[in-house]
Amino acid sequence: MENKATRFAMAIASVAALIWVFDASAETLLKPRYNLSGQWQENGDPSQSINYFQEGTQLTFINIAHGFAHYFVGRYIAPTKIEGVQHRVNMGSGCSTEILTIITATSASTVEVSMKGLDSNCDLAKGWSAVGGSVRVQ
Incomplete structure (x- = not known):
């Protein structure tokens, strides 16, 4: 027993x-509605080139511009919404900060991006927020 x-x-x-x-x-x-892999531009600005790579439900991007390097890793939480953390490094000082980033695909060629600072390590204060968008160029 x-x-x-x-x-x-x-x-x-x-x-x-x-x-x-x-x-x-x-x-x-x-199942993600769109495959976002490709080259994007923040607000259509050619100096803000972002390379997205999507595999399954994971999305990564790299953006190096204006003295900062950005690296993002996130996962789809809905068919058109990705949530993850963006690591922002000041290339001059080496200071690194983290940003909660939510990307919403509004079509196969446009996304809306909202960000919120997770720490106050560098020039961005904890709780800092911004919104923007990107368009696919390739």
């Missing part, structure tokens, strides 16, 4: 396995 501890452990293991299955299937069910 099994004791209570063994039955409890088996029940916990079963629940954990079930949660893992639901979590894994939720990601496979989320």
Whole structure:
């Protein structure tokens, strides 16, 4: 006869396995509406070239301009919405700050971007916010 501890452990293991299955299937069910891989420009400005790379539900981008290097990694949280963290490095001082970034694809060639500062390490204050957009050029 099994004791209570063994039955409890088996029940916990079963629940954990079930949660893992639901979590894994939720990601496979989320299908991004657009593939955003390509070259983009912030607000159509040629000096603000951004290279997006999308694989499945993950999106990354790199933007180096005006003395700052930006690196973003995020995941789709809805078919047209990506949330992640952007790392902003001042190339002169080396100071690094993090920015919560939400990208909403309004079409295959336009996105809206909202940002919020997560720390006060450099020139941006914690809680700083901005909105903008980018257009696909390639």
